[in-house]
Amino acid sequence: MTALFISDLHLDPQRPHIVDLFAALLAGEARRADALYILGDLFEAWIGDDDDAALPARVAQATRALRxxxxxVYFMHGNRDFLLGADYAARAGITLLADPTVIELGGERTLLMHGDTLCTDDVEYLKFRALVRDPRWQAQFLSKPLAERRAFAAQARGESRRHTSVARPEIMDVNQAAVAAAMRAHGVRKLIHGHTHRPATHRFELDGQTAERIVLGDWYEQDSVLRLG
Incomplete structure (x- = not known):
């Protein structure tokens, strides 16, 4: 099995070259793969499945063509596109994955996560995450007009940039104890995640055995694809 893993594309009309890179991946290399896994933050922002902008429609057409x-095509919610729902998934031909999810990869149980829940030192972010993941908050937000939702998303992006600029760099990364706890809970020795934008492969000892944590790269300046098979 050859699987492709990507995350943190943050697709946005203001960065059309990244959208083009993603479209090229779907029309090219991904056609020869056995599966494509998108581990969150495919979009810079998601205001609801009823968004009538051109970008979601273009992406849906491309992912459906691949399917x-x-x-x-498997999709896991990130911290930017957690409102992406079943209606859009059906149009786009993608299968929604829970966060976390365990898959068999080359005969090894492998844990897939977006990665934000591993950043347990970032207390301010986790409070915000708990708020926006509440079904009552989501229902109220999605009931608002599209223009109001777009304005909120723009404000939230600004707040995110502010938080990132003032937060200590170490709290923006995963907490190793949280990593170990997640891997123990799912009985795995391999973890693949995104979110932190710090691509690397980390090998460490977990309960007397070698474990591996693979961090996917972002797509802010170029594409970044993990190929395993």
């Missing part, structure tokens, strides 16, 4: 070519 129709015989390659399953």
């Amino acid at each position: 129709d070519a015989g390659v399953p």
Whole structure:
């Protein structure tokens, strides 16, 4: 099995070259893969499945074409596109994955996560995450007009940039104890995640055995694809 893993594309009309890179991946290399896994933050922001902007429609057409070519496309919510729902998934031909999810990869149980829940030292972010993941908050937000939701998303992006600029760099990364706890809970020795934008492969000892944590790269300046098979 050859699987492709990507995350943190943050697709945005203001960065059309990144959208083009993603479209090229779907029309090219991904056609020869056995599966494509998108581990969150495919979009810079998601205001609801009823968004009538051009970008979601273009992406849905491209992912559906890949699925129709015989390659399953799996999507896990990130901290930017956690409102992406079943309606859009159906249009886009993608399968929604829970965060976390365990898959068999080359005969090894492998844990997939977006990665934000591992950043347990970032207390301010985790409070915000708990708020926006509340079904009552989501229902209220999605009931608002599109223009109001777009304005909120723009404000939230600004707040995120502010938080990132003032927060200590170490709290923006994963907490090793949280990593170990997640891997123990799921009985795995391999973890793949995104979110931190710090691509690397970390090998460490977990309960007397070698464990591996692979961090996916972001797509702010270029594409970044993990190929495993």
